[in-house]
Amino acid sequence: MSLATPRIAVVIPSYRVTRHILGVIAGIGPEVERIYVIDDQCPDQSGAHVRQHCADPRVVVVTHEQNQGVGGAVMSGYRAAIADGMDIMVKVDGDGQMDARLIPDFIGPIVDGAADYTKGNRFFDLEQIRQMPPLRLFGNAMLSLLTKLSSGYWDLFDPTNGFTAIHANAARHLPFDKISRRYFFETDMLFRLNTLNAVVVDVPMDASYGDEVSNLKISRIITEFAAKHVRNFFKRLFYNYYLRNxxxxxxxxxxxxxxxxxxxxxxxxxxxxxxxxxxxxxxxxxxxxxxxxxxxxxxxxxxxxxxxxxxxxxxxxxxxxxxxxx
The missing domain is CATH 1.10.287 (Helix Hairpins)
Structure with a gap:
C-alpha cells in the first residue's frame, strides 16, 4: 500500500435522511474512490431511494435487516471498506450538516502520518459556535469534559461530532462488536482508540444546522451517558495503568x-x-x-x-x- 495515493472511502449511515442524502453524495469530491450508504432499516427506504436516483458508480448500498443504530451502521461500512481494500474511511452523516469539501482536511493528517483518527471540532471559531443552539452547546461542553476523563484524550473537544476519518490499519484492530451502537458511538470510539494508543486529532469545522432534528437529549447525557463514561474511565485505568503498564x-x-x-x-x-x-x-x-x-x-x-x-x-x-x- 502506498500512502502517496491512498484509497479513500466514505461511509454514510442512512436513517430518515432521504431528503438530503443525494445532495450529500453529489458533494463528495473525486478524491473518494468508494461511497458506502448504509441503509439501517430506514423507514423511508433511503437505500432504495439511492439505488433508484443516484447514478454515481462509486456508490455501494448496504442494507441492514434490523436497525443497528449509527454505530452499527458505521461498523458495517468499515467492514465493507476494509474488505474492499480501502486505506482511509471517512464517516459523513447523511443529513447534510457536514461539508464534504472538508474531506481532504480530515484525511490529510492521516496521510502525513500525524494521526490515526481525525474528528471534527466546531468550537475552534468562537464566532461560529454562536450558531449552535444553547442546549446543544451546553450538552457538548458537559460531554467534552466527561469524554476527556473517560477516553484519556485531554486535548480533544466536541466528542459527539460525527465527521471523522480513520486509517484502516487502526480500524481493523477495533472490537467492532463491542463498540456502542447508538448515540454513545463517537465517544466510545475514542475510548477504544485510546486502548490502542492511537493518535486522534481535531479538525476545525464550522457549526451548521438546517432542518434536521437532533435526538440527543440532556436526560440521556445525565443518565445513560454518565454511567457509560464512568464504566469506560475505570476500564481505561485498568488497561493503561495496571494491565498494560x-x-x-x-x-x-x-x-x-x-x-x-x-x-x-x-x-x-x-x-x-x-x-x-x-x-x-x-x-x-x-x-x-x-x-x-x-x-x-x-x-x-x-x-x-x-x-x-x-x-x-x-x-x-x-x-x-x-x-x-x-
Whole structure:
C-alpha cells in the first residue's frame, strides 16, 4: 500500500435522511474512490431511494435487516471498506450538516502520518459556535469534559461530532462488536482508540444546522451517558495503568483517593462528635484530618498531570501488529 495515493472511502449511515442524502453524495469530491450508504432499516427506504436516483458508480448500498443504530451502521461500512481494500474511511452523516469539501482536511493528517483518527471540532471559531443552539452547546461542553476523563484524550473537544476519518490499519484492530451502537458511538470510539494508543486529532469545522432534528437529549447525557463514561474511565485505568503498564501514577491515584477519603471521613466523624458535645474540635484532630486530605489531593493532581501528558502522540497505523483490548 502506498500512502502517496491512498484509497479513500466514505461511509454514510442512512436513517430518515432521504431528503438530503443525494445532495450529500453529489458533494463528495473525486478524491473518494468508494461511497458506502448504509441503509439501517430506514423507514423511508433511503437505500432504495439511492439505488433508484443516484447514478454515481462509486456508490455501494448496504442494507441492514434490523436497525443497528449509527454505530452499527458505521461498523458495517468499515467492514465493507476494509474488505474492499480501502486505506482511509471517512464517516459523513447523511443529513447534510457536514461539508464534504472538508474531506481532504480530515484525511490529510492521516496521510502525513500525524494521526490515526481525525474528528471534527466546531468550537475552534468562537464566532461560529454562536450558531449552535444553547442546549446543544451546553450538552457538548458537559460531554467534552466527561469524554476527556473517560477516553484519556485531554486535548480533544466536541466528542459527539460525527465527521471523522480513520486509517484502516487502526480500524481493523477495533472490537467492532463491542463498540456502542447508538448515540454513545463517537465517544466510545475514542475510548477504544485510546486502548490502542492511537493518535486522534481535531479538525476545525464550522457549526451548521438546517432542518434536521437532533435526538440527543440532556436526560440521556445525565443518565445513560454518565454511567457509560464512568464504566469506560475505570476500564481505561485498568488497561493503561495496571494491565498494560505500571508507573508511579498507578500508585498515586489509589493512594491519593484513599488518603482523601480517609481524611475526610475522619474529619466529619470527629466534627459530628464535637458538635454533639458542644465543644470545639481540637486543633490536633483538625490537622489529622486536613493533612491526608491535602496530600491525597496532591497525589490525585499528580496522577491527572501524568494522564494528561500521556495522550498518544505517535501514530500506530503503520505498525503491522497491534494489541486488541476488550
Amino acid at each position: 505500571m508507573s508511579l501514577a498507578s500508585i498515586e491515584l489509589p493512594l491519593g483517593v484513599a488518603m482523601l477519603a480517609g481524611g475526610a471521613i475522619y474529619g466529619v466523624i470527629h466534627w459530628i462528635d464535637s458538635a454533639r458535645a458542644g465543644l470545639p474540635t481540637a486543633p490536633g484532630t483538625v490537622m489529622l484530618s486536613a493533612l491526608p486530605v491535602l496530600m491525597g489531593t496532591q497525589l490525585i493532581l499528580a496522577f491527572l498531570a501524568h494522564d494528561i501528558a500521556s495522550v498518544p502522540r505517535r501514530a500506530i497505523h503503520r505498525l503491522s501488529h497491534l494489541g486488541r483490548r476488550a
